[in-house]
Each structure stands twice: as structure tokens, then as C-alpha cells.
Amino acid sequence: MGGNTMSDVVIRVKNVSKEYRLGTISHGTLYRDLQSGWAKFRGREDPNTRLGSGAPAPVNDPSGRFLALNDVSFDVDQGETLGIIGRNGAGKSTLLKILSRVTAPTTGSIRIRGRVASLLEVGTGFHPELSGRENIFLNGAILGMRKGEIEQKYDEIVKFSEIDRFIDTPVKRYSSGMYVRLAFAVAAHLEPEILIVDEVLAVGDAGFQKKCLGKMEDVAKGGRTVLFVSHNMGAIQSLCSRVILLEAGCISADGPAKQVVAHYMNTCLTKTELFSPKNNRDYADIVIEKAIFKNQHGQKSTTFGPFDDLYIEIYYHALKRISKPYFWVTVNSMSGILFGANMLFDDGRPEYIEDHGIITCIFPKISLLPNVYSVMFSIRDEKGTHHLMPAIELGNFYVEGTAEDLHMKGELADNFFNYFHSLIVPYAWRLPNGDLVSFNGYSDAISKPRIEPDEERINPSEEK
């Protein structure tokens, strides 16, 4: 270890803990605090204590304290692309918030070398009445850029965001995609030594997502450091060299991306039958109380056979009446999104939701190979421009089965289900000798008129 390796560390997180106090400290109004104080003084029962009903009791909470991060330490080297993964509530967001100085740690310290730009949510600080041009300057300044710097980068930012035609339009008329593009463009061109990106890329269209990932890769290749939080295991694996897995506020794995992601998908999340995401204060209108997976027999389960029906029941509690929300569910494998149901596409929205209710998403005959899959869920508001609930993980389920169940004859099949693809689709092989071997209902699925292999082989040109 020479002095050289030392100076390569650009972020040193040392024994960082973050404690949240839940409810017990203050009731939020001076009046109630005085009331409680007075009751205590007279030796009476606190009139503001919550009884039974109220919010669900915090998990690790004998004293009203909740450790979102518990003694976390790690170093990040210059030029490293570090992915941070973990379940909702594992402490990812808290860690990013501390790193980007939105909130302070309770104990421990973080040392940083270089300028940090963080993109925790897209369009932060955009003012709807101002034009795209004005917002570029405003947003750049919020991220710590000087005016001269922004002017220098201005053309590049506009070009990257692909909205040059609308640059003088107030951003309130922008679509959410345009919003994201502009915001990402500003942050990415800040040229920070350290770029922190939260799940923001879930918003844009696929093409732009790719462009953003590419840009992040460029940033990393340019010797700068990227911290990336995502539920998209595909993006994490393609972008990050190293991944940290957070579990209940502690680092439970730290290593090469592929290894940690596989560990996460297989051990961390297995067999969790029920799940209740914690009430996120940023999105206070709706709470997801639990999510249950059921099969076609109505049995609660997290293990399914191939071609079982998958019922995803989401128990929500809308704290106020929400009209025409967009729901969105995706099923993901280790390599990313496989398929989903999205009201933004189909517009099968409910007129409104309020109070307690269940929304169920049904995928009949899930054609999945034996493996572990995760389900993501999010809600958008009536206009579709803002999240009422950001993409959260509802839970994981297993598809179990053997090669034999699937009529697969490969001797090694069972050993390889965890690799390669996940979806079962009809297909066929045409072998060099002209034989057609088909699988998974190929002959029913192929479009008619069928092209007979023999005819085609004998004289392909005469047909047309």
C-alpha cells in the first residue's frame, strides 16, 4: 500500500448511522406538546398517545427509534461505478441523502474528494412557469454551477436533452419525458467528480434511458465516480463494476456486480411471503399495506409452477380520494424487466380510489422458467406526470419446476435455468438436414399460411 492507492479513494464512509425517531418526540404542534407535557406533569396518561389503530408499529422499535443505517463503512475509488441495491427500506435512499447532504448522519463521518452532483429526483427545482432555458440556468445553479459554466455547456445540454424546439416554452407544458431529459442533461453536464443517481431513469423512454446509461458510462470512463441506485438489475449489472447490497441498514454484500446481484436475487429476497413497504413520507397520499401473490386456486404463495396463473393483490390505503390514478406492474428477472401491465398504455384506470382497497393484477399462465423473479409497482397521478408512489418492489416469487415438467429433454437443463433467458416462448429449430424440431406449442403459434420447410428449401425464389 503506497501513498498512491490512498489518494484514489474519493469517498470514505466511516461508521455512518442514521437514526430516525418515530412519533414519540413531538406531535408536530406546540399545542399538543404542551398538552402532553402538562399531562405528564400531573401524572396523567398522555392524551396524545396512539392507541391500537394509528400507524403500524415500527419494526425494530422498542424505544421509538429506527436505525435506517447501522454502522455503514465503505470506500469508493476514483473512476469506480458503484451500484447500491437492496429492498425498499434497506437504507439506500437514506445513504444517498446523506451523501448528497440533504440530511446529516446521526453518527459517523463521510469524507469526499471533489464536487458531487446528485440526481435524487428528476426536475428538482424546476419552476413550471419558467422556460426550459431559464430552468437550465436555475437547475445548474442549484447543483452548484456558476453562470459562466452553464453558458459554456448550454448548447451541449440542449442538444443532449433533444428539446431544442421547446426551449423557450414554459416547462409546465412539457411532457414528463421531456422533463426528465432536460433534468438529466443538466446534471450530467455538470462534470462533477462524483455523480450520484437515484432511480430516476425509470421515467424516460427506453431510448433515452439507454442514452443516459451511456452518458453515465462516459462519465465513469472519464475517470469520474458514479454511484447508482436502481431496482433495474440489468442496468446495475451492465453499468456497475462493483455493487453494495444493503439489508436493514447494514452492508450485507460488497463485491463484483454479477455476484452480488445473484446473491440478492437468490438469498436476500427468497420466500418472503408478505411484504409491507414502509410509508414513504415523500409520497403521503397513498400507502401500500401489503402485497400478496396467489395462484389460480386462490392460494397465497410465493412459489409457482410454470404456466400457473399469477394474481398480484395489492392492498392500498388511499389517505385521500385519488381520481383516475395510473397503476403499473412489472415482472423482472435478474437481467431486467420481462413484462408488465401498465395503465399508461391501456388506460384501464379506476375512476377513483379512496380509503382501503385492493387492486389485483392477473397474469394468466406465466411462461417463465424456474428462477426467482421480482415484482415492481408504481402509481402515477391523474395526469400521469408525477409519481404518487415511486417504483417499489412488491416482493419476489419463485417459479419452480424441473426440465421434465416443461418437456425439456436436455440433461443439463436443470442446472442452467438460472442463466440465460427467463421467458418461455414457442420456438423451433430447423436443422441442417431440414428437420423441424419445435417446442412450447410452436405449431399453434406460428402465423399462417405456414411456410413449409421443404418447399422453401427446394425452391425459395419461385414462391414469390
Add this chain to the structure above:
Amino acid sequence: MRSPEDDADWTLEICPRKGWFAIDIPEIWRYRDLIFLFVRRDFVAYYKQTILGPLWFLIQPLVSAIVFTVIFSNIAGIPTDGLPPFLFYMAGIVPWTYFTSCLTQTSSTFITNAGIFGKVYFPRIVVPVSVVITNLLTFAIQFVLFLLFLAYFYLNGSAIHPNVWILLTPLLLVQMAALGLGIGILISSMTTKYRDLTFALGFGVQLWMYATPIVYPLSQIPATWQWLFALNPMTAIIETFRYAFLGSGAIQPWMIGISIGMTILILALGLMLFNRVERTFMDTI
């Protein structure tokens, strides 16, 4: 060889707490463009959202001055140091409006900006500072209106005597800004914990106006009670302003001294609390 604990060249250290009075002036200076852009944003956004635009700023002091003239001068018969009542009230209303808008707008700093504060870091003090500057623009508009009336009354031979104290106006503005900012951030720091303070504020400001010589002159207060009024830092500011432009009032140097002392004390207290709160308020809001 450098030891692993070598911390000479870290650009930033994030720790649980800063000192009580750790204001990073160079950092705020680095963000001066942001202050400017916030001022611009607030001003432009305001105009785009109102129909009357800048006219609104003129109507408000005019109507207040007229109402005060009718009620306090004509009906209640409160004397105005021999000055034209309309001008007397306006000389109180214009600076008072600046002070209260600084106060009320900065007092909601944390709550109105919770969204942006929760997502991105910049020195939080930038927001209240930009509010104070934005209000300066509003003040300028109302001040010009006041000067027009002053000129009108002066040319018509009213008994008003603008004097060299006018040169103190910028200092008075700075003091009002500091005071409004100080109390505003003090309250905004406390509202992160106690939301009901916001409701108390509107009422408090109203009461405060009656405790300040706006609708009556300080000379009407018995000499034995003047010390009590002097404890209110706004008393000296309003009286000095009125004396400078209208040439009449009961202001004394010791009152100005107390007023400045109070302002510095309140501002320091506000900055201290603000500093504490800005680090962790996202957890409580």
C-alpha cells in the same frame, strides 16, 4: 508515505453536527448566481401568475393609507404630529410592508421548500436571502409611489421637511431586512417542529403593527413608557424613516442604539437555530 488518516486534501467532510455558528460565507458567495436566479424566478413567476401584476403592489399601500386616514385620523382623531395624515400613514406602511413581507415569507422557508430541500443540497440560507432581495424590488415600487405623493404634498406647501437623514434609508432597509430575516428564519426553524406557529404568525404580525408607531406617532406615548416602545426594534426604524422624509418625530439616538442591538441579537439567534435545523429538518418535516 501518507497515513490512512491523512485528511489534508478532502474537499468535504460530512459530520453529524456543525458548530453553533458555522456559517460558510465563501460557500454562500459561490452560490450567488443561485440567489440571483431565485430572485428572478420569484419575480417573474409572480408576474406571470397575477392579472394586475405590478399594479397590485401600488394598490395595497394606497388603499391601506386611505383606510387608515379615514378610520384613525378622521373618525378616531388620532393626531399625526401635524403632518398630512395620508403621508404620515404611508411613511409607516411602506417600510412596515417590506419588513412584514420579509418576515412572513422567510418564516415558511422550510415548509414551502421541503420538496427541493429534500432532493438536493445547496446552502439553505440562500432561499431566505433571496426572498429578502425579491421584496426589495417590491419595496422599490412602493417607495417610488411614496416619493410621488411626498413631492405632491411638498409642492402644495404642506409642512413637511425632508432632511439629511434620508441618507440613512439604505441602512434602515438593511436593518429591516436583517430583522425580518432573523425573525423569519427563527420561526421557520421552529415551524419544522411546531406547525401551529404558522397560524400564530399572521395574528402576531398584526398585533405587532399596533405596537409599532404606524397609526400613531411615538410622541403620543407618555415619556415614562417610551422605553417599552424602544424595545421594539421596529419603533426606531419607522420613526427614523418618518423623521427623515417628513421631518417630524420623537426619535432619540438611544432608541436607535437599542434597535440595532436587538436586530443583531435576533439575527444571530436566527442564524444559529437555522444552522442547527437545516442539517436534519428533512427528518422531521
